[in-house]
Amino acid sequence: MSSIGSQAPGNEQPRAAERILRSARELFYRRGIRAVGVEEVVANAGVTKPSLYRSYPSKDELAAAYLRLYEEEFWARFDAAVGRHPGDPRAQIMDYLEGLSQRVMAPTYRGCGMTNATIEYPEPDHPARRVSEAHKARLRERLCAMAAEMGAPDPHLLGDSLFLLMEGTLVSTQIFHADGPSANVARTAELLISAALGAA
């Protein structure tokens, strides 16, 4: 449910608002939000500034919209991994992590857009930060729920461990692009889950 322009019937052409959001998605992710000016966003979208400000009240709100789009994409990948292994949470999370360790190898990979935004905007009331915080809380809950589903004696411990592992993978990839510690994330998760389940 993207909140950009309303999908009015008969209106199929990619409108300015949509193109701006796609442009922001690309530039904000690759280079960071603070590093990219609105001028560049609209130029990359092939429009001009007033078109941006008619659809978004401010750059901060555009950043928040970018993160909402980013979150959609994230859950699409996550739920796809889950859907591939119905009723088997351990296989679900391993599927996702194996895909992740593949994706982080790409030279264009720049970690998690949400995490990056959180670091760029420490102010607790920033629109972009609010989106990120809500998302991370959802992800953490989801991981703890999966840990419980696995039968972990302490679901919060295993869920949080997996969360830390994921977060560490996302962020350290930006430092070690290939041959980084992220290559070991799947094996580490396997080890961790086995240890957590075995310690019943």
Add this chain to the structure above:
Amino acid sequence: MSSIGSQAPGNEQPRAAERILRSARELFYRRGIRAVGVEEVVANAGVTKPSLYRSYPSKDELAAAYLRLYEEEFWARFDAAVGRHPGDPRAQIMDYLEGLSQRVMAPTYRGCGMTNATIEYPEPDHPARRVSEAHKARLRERLCAMAAEMGAPDPHLLGDSLFLLMEGTLVSTQIFHADGPSANVARTAELLISAALGAA
């Protein structure tokens, strides 16, 4: 009377360069490098801009200097934990992680200055990024060496796992200040180390 070079014990006013670096250390860490202008750095230091540019060729180089200071402080904490448990690498890393999980509780905690800088500056040749990348590589090596010292059958796996765990802790603390997954980092590490050592 006055000695050359070393400052006399009664010298009350640190030089401008020193005050600027301390100011940058505080502001860059708390609010981010991009978010803080040089004007604010020098105002907070009680000096003026030309004093900054006499000591540092650019803001980017000041940021790099801040990170070098930050790295010193990091290794001081790390080596202190190591020094408390001679010959016992497992106790060393656990000591450090327990201290870390305490420190991240502080409301002023803003994660790892190096990691944050890496995210703020994706350009591979940025001075600040170079400092961070070198530091993370050193840390990773150190952790792998400690894993080897512990007798881990696959030291790189355990070392990288601990690295991911640490990095995840540092970054996720910025989202969940208290009651976050970071509270479980020590227990997770314990679990992980036991599993890695036991799987011989």
Add this chain to the structure above:
DNA sequence: GAACTTACGTACCGATCGGTAACATTGTCA
């Protein structure tokens, strides 16, 4: 006491930042 060095401040630079006013163009429906 002139000459030099060191250390710091005043005032300013062009470029770019996020954001806006005013106008031109287009498509839709009466």
Add this chain to the structure above:
DNA sequence: TGACAATGTTACCGATCGGTACGTAAGTTC
């Protein structure tokens, strides 16, 4: 055709960005 709203454009705003030319005050050396 004409009214109207949406979407596009040109040109501009004040604020702030990183960075600098240049003057000033103090200590040192001869």
